[in-house]
Each structure stands twice: as C-alpha cells, then as structure tokens.
Amino acid sequence: MTNPLVPHQPVVANHWETLRRFTAARIALGRAGGSLPTAPHLAFQLAHAQARDAVQLPLDQAGVASDLQTRGYQTVRLHSAAPDRATYLQRPDLGRRLAEPSRETLAALAAHAAAPPELAFVIGDGLSARAIHENAVAFLDQIAPRLLAAGWHLGPVSLVAQARVAIGDEIGQVLGAAIVVILIGERPGLSSPDSLGAYLTYGPRIGVTDAQRNCISNIRAAGLSHEAAAHKLAYLLDEARRRKLSGVLLKDEAGTRLPLSAD
Amino acid sequence: MPVYRHTIGTTSYRFNGLCDLLAKASPARSGDQLAGIAALDAAERVAAQMVLADLPLTTFLNETVVPYASDDVTRLIIDTHQPAALAPVAHLTVGDFRNWLLGDTADAAALAALAPGLTPEMAAAVSKLMRIQDLILVGHKCRVVTAFRNTIGLAGRMATRLQPNHPTDDPTGVAASILDGLLYGSGDAVIGINPASDSTAAVITLLRMLDDIIQSYRIPTQSCVLAHVTTQLEAINQGAPVDLVFQSIAGTQAANAGFGVTLDLLREARDAALSLKRGTLGDNVMYFETGQGSALSANAHYGVDQQTLEARAYAVARHFKPLLVNTVVGFIGPEYLYNGKQIIRAGLEDHCCGKLLGLPMGCDVCYTNHAEADQDDMDVLLTLLGAAGCNYIMGIPGSDDIMLNYQTTSFHDALYVRQVLGLRPAPEFEAWLHHLGIFDGNNRVAVTSALPEPFVRTLAQLT
Numbered sequence: 048m049t050n051p052l053v054p055h056q057p058v059v060a061n062h063w064e065t066l067r068r069f070t071a072a073r074i075a076l077g078r079a080g081g082s083l084p085t086a087p088h089l090a091f092q093l094a095h096a097q098a099r100d101a102v103q104l105p106l107d108q109a110g111v112a113s114d115l116q117t118r119g120y121q122t123v124r125l126h127s128a129a130p131d132r133a134t135y136l137q138r139p140d141l142g143r144r145l146a147e148p149s150r151e152t153l154a155a156l157a158a159h160a161a162a163p164p165e166l167a168f169v170i171g172d173g174l175s176a177r178a179i180h181e182n183a184v185a186f187l188d189q190i191a192p193r194l195l196a197a198g199w200h201l202g203p204v205s206l207v208a209q210a211r212v213a214i215g216d217e218i219g220q221v222l223g224a225a226i227v228v229i230l231i232g233e234r235p236g237l238s239s240p241d242s243l244g245a246y247l248t249y250g251p252r253i254g255v256t257d258a259q260r261n262c263i264s265n266i267r268a269a270g271l272s273h274e275a276a277a278h279k280l281a282y283l284l285d286e287a288r289r290r291k292l293s294g295v296l297l298k299d300e301a302g303t304r305l306p307l308s309a310d
Numbered sequence: 311m312p313v314y315r316h317t318i319g320t321t322s323y324r325f326n327g328l329c330d331l332l333a334k335a336s337p338a339r340s341g342d343q344l345a346g347i348a349a350l351d352a353a354e355r356v357a358a359q360m361v362l363a364d365l366p367l368t369t370f371l372n373e374t375v376v377p378y379a380s381d382d383v384t385r386l387i388i389d390t391h392q393p394a395a396l397a398p399v400a401h402l403t404v405g406d407f408r409n410w411l412l413g414d415t416a417d418a419a420a421l422a423a424l425a426p427g428l429t430p431e432m433a434a435a436v437s438k439l440m441r442i443q444d445l446i447l448v449g450h451k452c453r454v455v456t457a458f459r460n461t462i463g464l465a466g467r468m469a470t471r472l473q474p475n476h477p478t479d480d481p482t483g484v485a486a487s488i489l490d491g492l493l494y495g496s497g498d499a500v501i502g503i504n505p506a507s508d509s510t511a512a513v514i515t516l517l518r519m520l521d522d523i524i525q526s527y528r529i530p531t532q533s534c535v536l537a538h539v540t541t542q543l544e545a546i547n548q549g550a551p552v553d554l555v556f557q558s559i560a561g562t563q564a565a566n567a568g569f570g571v572t573l574d575l576l577r578e579a580r581d582a583a584l585s586l587k588r589g590t591l592g593d594n595v596m597y598f599e600t601g602q603g604s605a606l607s608a609n610a611h612y613g614v615d616q617q618t619l620e621a622r623a624y625a626v627a628r629h630f631k632p633l634l635v636n637t638v639v640g641f642i643g644p645e646y647l648y649n650g651k652q653i654i655r656a657g658l659e660d661h662c663c664g665k666l667l668g669l670p671m672g673c674d675v676c677y678t679n680h681a682e683a684d685q686d687d688m689d690v691l692l693t694l695l696g697a698a699g700c701n702y703i704m705g706i707p708g709s710d711d712i713m714l715n716y717q718t719t720s721f722h723d724a725l726y727v728r729q730v731l732g733l734r735p736a737p738e739f740e741a742w743l744h745h746l747g748i749f750d751g752n753n754r755v756a757v758t759s760a761l762p763e764p765f766v767r768t769l770a771q772l773t
Contacts, residue, residue, distance in 0.1 A: 059758055063489060065773045070476055070483035073708025073720075074490035081725030081755055083708070091685070091708060095717070098679035136644045136680060137340040174680050235679045236715040 058084045071238070094237040101232070101240035103132060106172035106208045107180060114184045120191075121203040123156055125149035125218070127171075129209040142211035144253075145218070149207075153221045156203060163223030164202025166194065166284065168230065171210025175232030175240060182243040182266055182273065183230050189277035194284065212246050212260070219251025226287055227251040228280065233264065241267045245276065247283055249293035259294035261287075312373070314365075316357045323357040328373050331365075332431070333615040334358035335438045337655055341603045341616045341646035348615075359439055363405030367396070370431040375614045376622075382563045382573055387429050387625045396427030404435045411436065411448045411666075418453040425628075425668030430561070430621035433663040437617070442694065445658040449698040452665035456633045457592025458553065460530045460738035462499055462701055463670050468733040469702035470724045471634070471672070472497035475504050475713035479512055481519050482772065487707050488523060489768065493757050494721035495749055496705035498739035499634055499672065500554060500597065502534040506713055513537045514550045521551035527746075527764055530738035532589075532633070534597050539571055539579045546582045554597040554633060555583045561622030564610030573626070580630050591738075594633035599674075600624070601638040602656050603646030616646060617656070621663045628668050634702065635664060636672035639691075641716055643678050650687030653677060657691050661700055672702035676718040685709070685717075692719055696727040703727075725755065 061075035076087040083091075108124050115122045128144045129135035135142050145153065157163070170183045187204075194201065205218050212231055219227030226249050233242040243266040248255055261283050266276040287293045311327040325331040333347040335358035342348035349355035371391065378384045393400070398420070399407055410416055416424075437445065455463040462469050474487030484503060491497055501524070503516050513535050520533035532553035535542070539557040546552050557576060558569050566572065576596075583595035600623040605611040611619060620637070627635050637660035640653040647653045657673050664671035675691045677683040692703065709720040727733065734740055734753055743749040746764070750756040761769065 059755075061490075061493070061757075062759055062761065063486075063493070063769055066486035066489065066769075069480065069486045069772070071712050072474070072476070072483070072487045072490075072706075073710050074486055076708050076722070078494075078722065078725075078755060081722060081729055083720065083722045087708060091710065094710075095679065095684065099684075102680050136682075137648055138344060139645050140344070234715070236712075237679070237710050237717065238712075239715075 091237075097240045098235035098237060101175040101177040101235045104176040106176040108206050108208060111170065111179065111183065112206055115187075115204055115206070118184070118188070120187075123153060123203050123205050125153060125205050125207045127207060127209040127211070127214055132209070135209040139211055142209055143213035145214065150217070150221065153205070153218060157222050160202070162200070165200040165224070165288070166226045166228065167202035167205065167219055167222050167224035168228050169205045169207060169210075169215045169218050171207040171214060171229055171231045173210060173212070173231035173244070174234045175242065178232035178241050178243040178267065179230070181241050181268070186230060186243065186245075186266060186273045186276060189273045190280055193277065193281045197281070197285070199284070213255070215246065216248060216251040216255045217253050219248065220253060224251060225249070226284065226293070228284070239265070239267065239270065242270060243267060245280055247280065247287060247293050249287045249291065261293050261297055314361045316361045318353065318357055321353070323354055325358055325361060328369070329375050329613050331358055331362055332375065332435060332438070332618050333613070335362045336615045336617055337438065339602075339616065339646070339652045339656065340644060340648040341606055344645055345606050345611060345613070345616075347613055362435055363403060363439055365404050365435070367402055367404060367407055367432055368400060370429050370435065375431055375618060376562055376612045380563075383561060383566070383622055383626055386573065386629060387622070390629065391429060392426040394427070395424060398424065404432075405439060407432070407436050408439050408444065412444060416451060418451060421452045421666065422668065425666065428666055430625045430663070430667060431618060433666045434618040434621040437659050437663050440662070442655065442658060445662040446694060446698040449658070449662040449665050449700075452699070454665060454668060454670045454701065456594040456670045458532045458589040458594055458633050459591060460498055460736040461591060462633065462736055464737065465699070466732065466734060467736060468696060468700060468724070468728060469499035469736050469739070470496045470705035471499040471702060472501045473504070473704050473706045473711065473718070474501070475706070475711055477506055477713045479506050479516060481515060484516065485519065485523070485772065489765065490707050491705055491721055492527070492529070493748060493761070493765065494705075494725065494755060495735065495743050496721045496724060497529070497531050498736040499702035500532050500534050502536055502556070502597070504536045504714055508537050508541050510541055510544045510548065513541055514545050514548060517545060517550045517552060528742070530742050539575060543579055543582055546586065551588070552583055552586060553588050554595055555579045556597040556599070558599045558604070559623050559626045560600065560604040560608065560610070561619035561626070562605050562610050562612060565605040565608045565619075566626070568608035568610060573629075576626075576630055594631055594670075596630045596632035597634045598627045598632050599636055599638050600627070600660070601642050602660070603642045606646070607642065617659055620660055621667070624664050624667045624669050632670065634672055635669045636674050636702070637661070637664070638674040638676065640677035640681060640683060641674065644681040647681070649682035650684070650690070653681070653683055654687060654691045654694065658694060658698060661695060661698055670701045673700055674704050674718055676704070676716055678716050688717070688719065692723055692727050693730070696731045696733060728753065
C-alpha cells in the first residue's frame, strides 16, 4: 500500500545485509525494479576501473631502480620481447623471453661478475605494475637482511618491463644463478589491483615448467603482509638450497600453492 | 594432404589441408594468432571461407583434423557417426548447408533429427561462414530439452546456475550467497559451487549442505560441487548425495589428459551418478564445461583452430547425455579471446555449434580484468544469447566471483534479460518461486521488507 504522503523510494533494499559478515561476495545489493541500484553499480565500476588501470599502468623503471640503488642494490633495467602492452597481453610467449638488447646487456654484466650468484631477484611488472610500485621494494626490505644474515650471495636485481613469470628463468640462466626469485604483479582481481606474487625456481633455465616453481601469492597490504611473505620465502629458499630443488616436492612440505593467476 | 587453392584478382591463395583451411577461415581471434595458424590478412580469411563454402560436407567424414589412430575423440566422432541422420544434407556443400540451416525446412524437429549425423567439424565449418545474426537464428531454431528434478531448455525459458563460490569454502559464506540468489529467483539450472579445495571431505561437506537446502526448502532443482571428477566419484563411494557430476572437457585426447580425464573415466562417473537414482523427472546427470583455447593452453591442439576444437569437445559431451553444458567463454584470458568483440562472437559460435550437435548449451558470459572487455560487452552477449535461446547462464552476487576472480552475470542480470525478452524460469522452479512469493504472477521479484516465511527462520538461525 503506497502512502501518498511518503515519497516513493526507487530502491528496494534487502533485509539480509547482516549476512555480509560471512562473505565478501556482493550480496544484499537491493534492486531498482529488478536491476542493480546506482550505488552498487558505481561501486562495481570503480573496482573494475582500478583493476583495468592496474593492468595498463606502465612500470616506473626509473623510480623503482632509483629506490633500489639508494638501498645499495646493483640494478639492471631490462625489457621482454613483447614491445608493448597490447602485444604482451596477446603473446605470453614473448613476455617469457628477453628482448635481444636486454639479453646482451645482462650477458655483459654476468661476464664481469667475480662469481655467479647463488640467488638473483627479478622484479617484473606482470599484469599489475601497481603491485610492484606498492610492494616490491618494501618486500625486498623485509627479505634481503634475513638472506644476507644467513650468508646468501645475491646477484644484481633485474627490473623487467612487460614480463611474465618464466622470464626469470632466462635471466637466472644468463646470470648463472643457482636460484631465481621473480616478484611479479598478479592478475588484478576486482578488489585486489595491487597483489604481488613471488615465484622461486631452483636451477633456472629456459623451458622450466610451472611444476618446478613455488609461489607465494597475494602479497599486499590487505592480503599477506610483507613480513609474513618474507618469512615464507626465506623458509622456501633455505629448503631449496639445502635440498637442491624447487616445485611440487618442496611445495607439499611448505604448504604453499601455485595460483592460477599469473604465468 | 589435399591442397586447396583460390584466386582473387591477381592473388593466389593456397591452403595446406583441412586444418589450415579451417584455421584461416576462422574469424580473427588472438588464440589462433598465438598458435601461428590464423589468416595473415583479412582477404586471406575470406578466400579461405570461399574455399570452405565449396567443400562438400562429407569431406569431414573422409579427412580428419586430428588423427584417428592417436586420438580417442576423433574415434568417438567417427565411430558414433550416424550416416542416415546426415542424409537430408549429405549432398550439400558447407556453403549450401548454411543456406539450408537458414531456411524453413530446418525447423526444430529437422535440426534435432540431424544432430547425430553432424560431426563437430561440420558444425564448426558452417559457423565460420555465419554472421552473428545467423548464429543467433540457427541457435534459436534448435531445441534441446533435458531434465533431472526440473526441465531445462523449453521454448521461452532461460535458467540460471546459482554460483555461490567462497574463497575458503566456508559453508556459512556459501549459504549466504545461496540465500541471496534464491531470493532473486536464481538456481533453476543448478546450485553449483566451484570449491577452493579439492579434498573429498570438504567437497562432501558442501554436497551435504546443498542437499539439506534443496530438501528443506523443497526446491525443484539439483546441486553440484565442481571438483575434479575423481573427487566426485570418491564422494559417491563415501555415500555423499551427488546429483550432477561435473567435469571440464576439451576437444582432443591429449587436452583431456591435461584435465586428468579419459572417456572411460567419464563413463564410470556417469554410471555412478545414475546408480544413485536421484533425478525425479529425468536422468541427465552430467554437467560439462568447455571453452575455446583450452587445447592450445594444454599444448594439445595439433594445429587445429580453437573454435573447431571447442566443437569437438561437444562431441565428447553429447556422448554422456548431460543436463547442462556451458562454454566459459571469457575466462581463459586475452591471449585466446582478446576483447569484447572476440568474446561475444565466440559465445554465440559455441552456443550455435553446441545446439546443432544436440547439446543443452548454456554460457558463462564472463571476462577477466586483463581482457579488453567490460560490463557493456557482457550485456551485449547476454542479450544476444537470450535472443538465441540459450538454455542457461550463471548467476552470482553482483557479478563478482570472489573465489575464481573473474566477472560473470549477476542475479540482477538474469532478471533484466528475462524481463526484456519475456523469458521465464524452468516451469517447476517457476511454480516454486510463485508458491514462496519470491516472484509475482508477472515473474517480477516480489520480495520486499517481508521475507518469505521459511527464509525468515533461516536468517534468524544464521544471524
């Protein structure tokens, strides 16, 4: 029964909002007719816009390199064989290989090194440069002191644009590193445009399969903290060095799993 | 290998065998480009389509795209082919088959009778000559009706899968999304959960919860927990209440091996589900999902284009008489379907080819955040699928799957498309919605501040 003295409310609210504490799903959104009301519609549009912007945002190589150098890391700036974002998105094979000039740069660096490193870090934009900008250096700040204290010999940090996970294998191979860890922007979710993944490979070389990697996923402010992620990675690295392997065999004991999100 | 040639003006085109011809004739998509088999330019694509149009349909019975000797999907296609069913069109070329499909002779009865005579390669070939409107028209003419506890696929109806996923399979979290969906009239195709964990214990917990909900609310629908088929078989062995058995499938033996399945395993799973006799109106107990690009992704594509391989997955599906099949069209990512345009066309191709082959086709109208697509593109595909008579779509709270991290159609989206196109839920489920007062007589949502009685009690228990 409509009361003519009360203005008609165009949105029918749902009376089960209390269920939201059991799930992050977008429940009890209400309806305008049968359709999505304006407020939840725009909230969705914003979440998608942030995810899209994260995918398209260029990696600030100069800024990240500068941050790394002030902390004393030797840094090298590289580019994958995918020349631009559109090609990168359609040709994952190109994102897994270095562009020829980058490969030469890296080879020259390796030739001048006194000894091949035990461990080389790679930072790649992946599907979210925002994840790198917000997490990569802060995460290194957590993990590097632990590793240096444990006697690890670290190689140069490679900073790669238009990178997929497997590009770490080629970089590790050129450097002659025993282990490579690539920190990479994961595929943005609607509420996680800033998620960083860390992938570890023992004996990196071109053609290593995903089964030979370990992954720590969802490293970000609202997800796995930098400190907790560093703890996990330090454990995996020690085990990988001790047992001379990575991947499924290591994964089972460490309790981490490979996500579907970034390859 | 036969070589096909075509000359346009002063340019000669050459296609090396059926695979090359089909791939070059495929409308542009990133997955075929990634595989290095796509047409080099737009004119070459049309030249290939012209050659394909002149090819006799029976060519596909004599020349296989994946070798018979090494692939059990090819053997299934050839060994179960029914020549008598093909007879009405056996004399036609692919181009004239398109003409025949668009004509009035090809009504629902004729198309249903034709299905066992069609091979997936024939369906894929003719779809490559079709525009969007042809895909819609032909899909719309096909009628594939299946049943378990309700009837899916009747004319003028569109069902929804209620997909209440939760990142940790928390039963209360899942139940919250189910309640939300039911109160928006979703769930007639199936209430189907993608579990985060593939452990048998976790899967059985979810199966028992779904069974309790369906029984206590007396909902004329069926449940499914979309774990690996071996996990579901183990759940059946442990006495769990399994309605539908789910599995992802693909169009080659090697790609199916990548999913960890064989035809024998699917047969065993179907037999196990049938033995439970849980269907009341029918015995379609299987639920399959497919998607263009899965074979390439598994490095098991044999140089065959992704749309033809997708149609071959339907040959696997139809052998097991499923209740539901859906193409998860935009889930795989932009390296296979780059943008909204490619996703929209692929969704309609899959629906049309699946229906031609006799399958109860639904579509997961979806995209990921790294694809060049958005909600507008999904609205276009949803509306076109509604016009094409798609059997069912997904339904999820606010389009946001917080477990699988992709976007698909919401409960609200289903209400929209039903309202605009005059579509109704499955009849048994529709009666239930009316009985509980969730929908009014015009199939509009009737739930306002007063919840239907059984839900008041549930909400009180949950909160």
